[in-house]
Amino acid sequence: MASDQERAVRIVAVLESAYPRAVTALSHRGAFQLLVAVVLSARTTDAQVNKVTPDLFRLYPTAQAMAQADPADLEKLVRHLGLFRVKARHLVEMSRELVRRYGGEVPGERAALESLPGVGHKTAGVVLGVFFGKPTLPVDTHVFRVIHRLGLSRAADPARVEEELCRIVPPESRMALHHRLIDHGRTVCLGRSPRCGDCRLARLCAYPAGNREGSGG
DNA sequence: ATCCCGAGGG
DNA sequence: CCCTCTGGAT
Structure with missing residues (x-):
């Protein structure tokens, strides 16, 4: 019988061919711009984020610049994203903290990242993985649901799921898998x-009917 | 109508 | 733990 690792390898391979460009969507920038893009991506799609980032980064290319921005001006730029008021405020406060405590540089440690306004576990995980080469596999609702259906974890605690996944999935595949599971969860493996x-x-x-045991599981 | 590629706050 | 903030996609 196939081990979880072997199954995971197969799954990663299929997802790679199904969603070829998963990680690159947000990865072609510096640390600060990546961080900003990830903060903005909450409750939206990459496509929406990519619409506003050119203007945003032309006006505020660095933490120093964004730290001095008027949140009201930022709000106008991110108007079409959900939670735009909260995000605008977080972005300015985050930038100020970056300047104040880290010389305007994005720290490469989880605790430091998560201490920033607007930066939580998921955002920190993506920045850590995509930019700093410390791959994690942040578990959001999509990842959680898909992984459970695939049977790769049974844990109820997302942190526990993440732990188990990291045991199964090699570091170099984690971020790509993270993003692809989300894509898959949004487009095919829908919740409802x-x-x-x-x-x-x-x-x-x-999960699917074709594979279900019916009884005697 | 429903749900959400989150984080902060009570 | 549960609520709130938000518009957009489906």
């Missing part, structure tokens, strides 16, 4: 009515 018929992971999944 998953489109198992369109799912390329159906063969490897414990």
Whole structure:
């Protein structure tokens, strides 16, 4: 029988071909701009974020610049993203902290990142993984749901799921997998009515009707 | 209508 | 632990 590791390898491979450009969407910038982009991405899509970042980074390319911004001006730029008021405030406060405590540089340690206004576990994890090469596998609702359906973890605590996944998935695959699981969760492995018929992971999944044991599980 | 690629606050 | 903040996508 296939081990969890072997199953994970198969799943990663299928996801790679299904979502070829998963990680690169946010990775082509410096640490500060990446951090800002990830903060902005809450409750939205990369496409929406990518619409505003050119203007945003032209006006505020660095922490120093953004630290002096009027939050009201930032709000106008991120108007079309959800939570825009909160984000604008967080971005300015975050930048001020960056300047005040880290010389305007983005720290590469989890505790320091998470101490920043607006930066929590998920944001810190992505920055750590994409920019600093300390790959984690942040578990949000999508990742949680997909992983559970795939049967790669049964843990109820997301932190526990993350722990188990990191044991199974090699560091160099984690961030890509993170992003691809999210893409997959949003487009195919939907929460309410998953489109198992369109799912390329159906063969490897414990969830779809075709693979279900029915009784005697 | 529903849900959400989160984090802060009570 | 539960609520709130938000618009956009589905």
